[in-house]
Amino acid sequence: MTSDDPRSPPRRSFFGALGPNELKGLFWQVLVVGIAVAVIVFLWSNTVTNLSARRITTGFAFLGREAGMPIADSLLAYNPRDSYLWAFVVGVANTLRVAVIGIVLATILGTLIGISRLSANWLLSRFAAVYVEVLRDIPLLLQLLFWYVLMQALPAARAAWRPVEGVFLSNRGLILPAIPFRAPHLWVLGTAVLGCAAFFMIQRWLVAQQMRDGKPRPAWPFALGLVVVLPVAVSLLLGVSWTIEWPELRGFNFVGGLTLAPEYFALLIALVTYTSAFIAEIVRSGIQSVPRGQWDAASALGLRRSFMLRQIILPQALRVIVPPMTSQYLNLTKNSSLAVAIGYQDVVSIANTTLNQTGQAIEAISLIMAVFLTISLGISFFMNWFNARIALAER
C-alpha cells in the first residue's frame, strides 16, 4: 500500500502493470473482504439455525397481521385492529411530529440563546452561558426522565394551572386553544406555500433586473398579492372558518382545543432544551467567525442595522453555522428514539412492542434502521442543498 493521500498521481489502469504495490493492495483487499464475508456468513448461518430452532419464520409477512397494540397518542387515525404495517406508519408519523417541531423550536431557542451569549449585557450573557453549560453536561435521557416526572407531578385536570387564559397545564398534558384543522384549511395553506414559492422566484428575477440596470424595483406588492391576498381570497371563496376553539373543563377532562399529551410534551421540552444548548454554541461561533471589519465596513457604508445583519453578517455566519447545524438536526431526530423510555409511541417504541409480540427481531430492527437512515439521508440532502446555495461563490 502506498500513500493514501487523495492528491497522489492518477492510478494506472487496474489490469495494466501490476507492480509489487498493486499486488500488495490486492492482497489486503482480498483479505479484508474475505474476513468480512466469512463473518457475515458465520453470523447468517447461526441466525438461520437459531431461527429454525425457535420456529420463527423470517420475512415481512407479519406486517399484514392485526397489530392489537394500543397507541394512545397518534397523529394519524389508528385503532388496535389495524395491521402492524399501519402501526409502523403511525409510529413514523409520531417520530416526525416530534422531530420536525423539535427542530423548529430548538433552532429558534438556540439562536436566541446564542445571540444572548454575545450580548453586551453581562447578566444576559452569563444566563445564557449557564444554560448552555448545565444542559450540555447532563445526559439527555436523565433530563427526559426529569421532565416526565415533573409532568406527572402536575395537578389533576380539575386544578389545572392556567398560565394564560385558555391554556391549561395539568397531568393530562398541555392543552392549548386551537383552530380545528379540516380539509379546506389545507387548500388555503397550499396556496400560501405556492404563493411564497412564486414570490421567491419573482424576487430573484427582480434582483436580476436590478443587477442589469441598477434600478431598484419594489417587491412588496408581489409579496402582498401572492402571500397575503391570494390565500385570503381562497379562504373566503371556500368559506373556511378560522374561529379558535377554546378548551374547557367538563367533568374530569378537557373538551376542545389541542392537547399535547404529557409524554409528547416532556419529550419535546427535553429535546428542544438539550439541542438548543448545542445550537446556541454553533450560532455563537458562527457570528464570531465574521471578522470585525465586515461590521465596520457595513456601518461605514451607512447601512441600516437590519439590512446589515441580513445582507452582510448572516450570509457569512451561515457558512460556518450550517454544516454543524445539520448534524444537530440529525442528532435531535435520532435522540427522539429515547421516547421509548417514557412511553411516547414513536417508531422505535412501536417496533419494540412488535418485536416482543411477534419475535420478529431482525425485521423490526431493520425497519427502525431503514426509517432512521431514510430520515437522516433526507435531512442531509436538504441541508447539503441549502449549504451549496449559501456557499462562498469565489471566482
Place this chain on the structure above:
Amino acid sequence: MTAITDIPDLPRAARRPQIGNPVLRWLRTNLFSSIPNGILSVVLLAVLAKGVVSFAQWGIVNAVWLTPANDSSACKAARGVGACWAIIPEKYRFILFGTYPFDEQWRPALSVVLFIALFFLSTRRSLWRRELAYLWIGALALISLLMWGGVLGLSFVSQDRWGGLPVTLILATFGLALGFPLGIVVALGRRSKLPAIRSLSVLYVELIRGVPLVSLLFMASVMFPLFMPSGFNIDKLLRAQVAIILFAGAYLAEVIRGGLQAVPRGQYEAADALGLSYWRKHRLVVLPQAIRHVIPPLVNTFIAFFKDTSLVLIIGIFDLLTTAKTAIIDPAWQQFSVEVYIFVAAIYFVFCFAMSRYSRSLEATSAR
C-alpha cells in the same frame, strides 16, 4: 436584541480614559450601557432573585436533610414546600453501586477512585508517553480484578450484580479505549486508495452514524443471541459494551479522519522518502500529528459518549441512571424522584464539566 460586542480585536475600551469608581464603571459598561439594556438587567436581576429565593426555600430552608432509616414521613409532610434530601443518605449506596454485595462495596468504590486517577493522569501533557498506555492496561486489569474478584481472597462477584457508577465508568472507558483503535483503523480505511477497503469503511461509518444508539442497543440485546452459535451465550453487559464500542468506533473514526486530513502532504511524502512502510509511516509520522490536531473534538466526543452510556437503561442494564430510577420504585420514597435525579445529574455534570473545561484549556493552549 442587544448589541453584539464580543468581537475580537476591539481596542476601544482599553484606550478610553478610566475615570470614576471602578465598580460603578463596571456596572455602567456591563449592565446599564443603554436604557433598554438597563431595563433588561433589572428584569433579569428580578428573575434571578426570585429563582434563587424560591430554590433556596425549597432546597435548603424547608428541606428535610435526615430522617430515621426507611421512614419518609417527615419528607411526606414537607412535600411541595421542601426538598427531601434525606432520600440521598437513605439510598446512595444503592444508587452508586447497585446490587453489588453490600459488604464488598469498597471494591467498586476503589475502582471508581482508580478510574478518576487514571483520567486525571491522562490529562497531564507531560505524561503523554508510551508508558501511559501500559498504565492504562495495568489499571484496567486491576479494576477488572477488583470488580470480579475470585482470586487473592476476594469473593467472586458475577457481573449481573454490578451496578451504578462503576458500570457507567466501565461502559464509557472500555467503549473509548477499544473504540479508539477501531476508529483509527476505520479512519485509515476510509482514506485508503483500495476501493474495497474504502467502501467497507464508509459503509460501516455511515450505517452506524445513521441510526440511533437505542436501536444498536436493542440489536445487541435481542439480535445478538440469534447471531451466535446455539449454546454460546454472552452476558448482557458485555453485549451492550460491544454495541457501545462499535458505536464509538464509527464516531471516533470521523474525528480522526478530520485530523488525518489536516496533516500536510509533505509529511506523507517525507515518510515515503525515508522508505517507511505504510504502518510505520502512520504510526511514527502521520497519526501522532493527526491526533494532536483533533484532541479538543476527541474530548467532546468522549463527553458525548459518557452521557450516551446512560441509554443502556432502555435495555435494563444497571448503570448509574438505572440504579437511580430503580431506587425510587420503593413505595415509601416514590414521590421524591426529583431529588434523586438532581443528585445523579450532579454526578454526571461534574464529570462532563471537568472534561469540557479540560477540552477548552487544550484549545486555548493549541491556539497559542
